[in-house]
Amino acid sequence: MSTALARPATRGRRMRVEPGMVFLMAILLAVLLAFVIYPTWKVLAYPGLEDYRDVLSRPRWLTAARNSLVITLLSTACATLLGAVFAFALTRRDIPLRRVFRFTSMLPLFAPPFMVAFAYILMFGRQGLISHQLLGFSPDIFGWKGLLLSQTIAFFPLATMIIKGVLEGIHPGLEQAALTLGATEGRALATVTIPLAAPGLVGAMLVVAITVLADFGNAVVIAGNYPLLATEAWFLLEGLAELKAAAVVVAALLVPTVALFVASRWWNARHSFVTVAGRGSDVDQIATPALVKWAVVAICSVACLLVVVVYIGIALAGLVAVWGNDWTPTLSHWREALNHGDAIWASLKMSFFAGLVTAVLAQVAAFIHSRNLPGSRLVDFLAVLPGALPGVFIGVGFVLAFNAPPIELAGTMWIIVFALGLWHLPTAYQATSAALSQIHKSIEDAARNLGASEVRLVSDVYAPMLTRSLAASFLQSFVRSVSNVSVVVFLVAPGNVVVTFVILQMIGGANWSGAAALTTLLLLVTFACVGVAALLAGRLTPAMRGVS
Numbered sequence: 397m398s399t400a401l402a403r404p405a406t407r408g409r410r411m412r413v414e415p416g417m418v419f420l421m422a423i424l425l426a427v428l429l430a431f432v433i434y435p436t437w438k439v440l441a442y443p444g445l446e447d448y449r450d451v452l453s454r455p456r457w458l459t460a461a462r463n464s465l466v467i468t469l470l471s472t473a474c475a476t477l478l479g480a481v482f483a484f485a486l487t488r489r490d491i492p493l494r495r496v497f498r499f500t501s502m503l504p505l506f507a508p509p510f511m512v513a514f515a516y517i518l519m520f521g522r523q524g525l526i527s528h529q530l531l532g533f534s535p536d537i538f539g540w541k542g543l544l545l546s547q548t549i550a551f552f553p554l555a556t557m558i559i560k561g562v563l564e565g566i567h568p569g570l571e572q573a574a575l576t577l578g579a580t581e582g583r584a585l586a587t588v589t590i591p592l593a594a595p596g597l598v599g600a601m602l603v604v605a606i607t608v609l610a611d612f613g614n615a616v617v618i619a620g621n622y623p624l625l626a627t628e629a630w631f632l633l634e635g636l637a638e639l640k641a642a643a644v645v646v647a648a649l650l651v652p653t654v655a656l657f658v659a660s661r662w663w664n665a666r667h668s669f670v671t672v673a674g675r676g677s678d679v680d681q682i683a684t685p686a687l688v689k690w691a692v693v694a695i696c697s698v699a700c701l702l703v704v705v706v707y708i709g710i711a712l713a714g715l716v717a718v719w720g721n722d723w724t725p726t727l728s729h730w731r732e733a734l735n736h737g738d739a740i741w742a743s744l745k746m747s748f749f750a751g752l753v754t755a756v757l758a759q760v761a762a763f764i765h766s767r768n769l770p771g772s773r774l775v776d777f778l779a780v781l782p783g784a785l786p787g788v789f790i791g792v793g794f795v796l797a798f799n800a801p802p803i804e805l806a807g808t809m810w811i812i813v814f815a816l817g818l819w820h821l822p823t824a825y826q827a828t829s830a831a832l833s834q835i836h837k838s839i840e841d842a843a844r845n846l847g848a849s850e851v852r853l854v855s856d857v858y859a860p861m862l863t864r865s866l867a868a869s870f871l872q873s874f875v876r877s878v879s880n881v882s883v884v885v886f887l888v889a890p891g892n893v894v895v896t897f898v899i900l901q902m903i904g905g906a907n908w909s910g911a912a913a914l915t916t917l918l919l920l921v922t923f924a925c926v927g928v929a930a931l932l933a934g935r936l937t938p939a940m941r942g943v944s
Contacts, residue, residue, distance in 0.1 A: 428778035435793030443640045451644040460623040471547035472605040479555025487563040500700040508879035509613025513546040515709040523720025538620030546614040555600035562596030602660035610786030612882035625649040646789040657784035714913030729913035739895040747877035753817025754873035758824035783822035787882025807889040816877040824869035831865040
């Protein structure tokens, strides 16, 4: 039977709702409503109108709102421009050191959110190894300048990945055509490559802006007396115990974050990052102008040094007695770090279950949405909604929602597991949806012709094909959960203290060497877990190339 004849019958069969799918959708919607909508509603409804008027009339909170918008604009612009330079370097075949740039540019993605800011304090602060010991001056890195540098280095890899994908989709024949019409290499880049990459630049800016606006880790470490909405919510809740005021502040943070998220979704839905230029795949790229080439190499080299400095600073700080005062080599801080094995184990355990929650929910939600069943659009909305919620908003929301019946999770590990699992759901859901779209419908048609039910279709056809997607969803959620700060700082309790919370306490107590040793240990454990998981995934998941 031809594909054209099979499709109408397939669509008709998909409209038939089987009891198993109804039950699965009911469970999924119950989970999403309970752990996404309910905490969101609690944050918005918990304060009264008087609380909103009171908090929003305080000069400090208005200053925090203004500062958040200013630093978002500055950091987004810097991170996106740096990401564009790296993306250009990674996609031009005549740029030297591309492999070095590719590897180094991905390192910040594995660092805990506060690590970049912490390392720059160690290396460039008043007692910094580079600024004070080597160069002989003591700059004040705290404030917006230090935060701008930290966020630029921490988040430019996000822009690099997005823009790189767009640049790779630009057919080199278009640049060759410009040369044929008399343009120079520089003119071809300016009139062809850059305009075609513009949609990717805008898309990258929106993604980076969302991340910067909700950044808590770098801000709480290096912002100092530069108030921001994300850090003010933490100070209100922990220092002053003003729960209603904290809810108002994170609700105010939600407004620009949701606006950016909606803008990002709208932009990506209406702009295609694909160019059509015929079948000539053997056309080579034009030569990069020498001035552009070496300017790109210089910028990327400096940025790579700033990335490497992060890891060097953290590693060295854990090996000296007192950073900035006593440089005697010692392993005492590593012994102290090993004493926090309970916190490390708690982080790994919670991150493991959070990864499972993310991966399973992503697979189920993506499959249900692909069925075009009644309610599938609601599933899609609820699955992507956490992407618009800042980590501090999730943290405060879970405190308000699950601190009392009907769902009382406060004080248990499960409040952290579900908070992290649901917060990381959107990325996994979108990746799984993309993987589903690559599976040819003829495979499903063949299974149905052999009498497979909807449930059997899931277990025998789609589940094996989505094993790699499941593993990837688990890994991304696991890595991000292990290093998370913005969510867990609001949810930790005695007996459920995670390692990132311990590190923040050490930094706040000026135990920099101890914090550095524990951060290094966390990185080693994370890399080891990722390596083992990737090895197992490579051996256990079936190779599905050629069937999708």
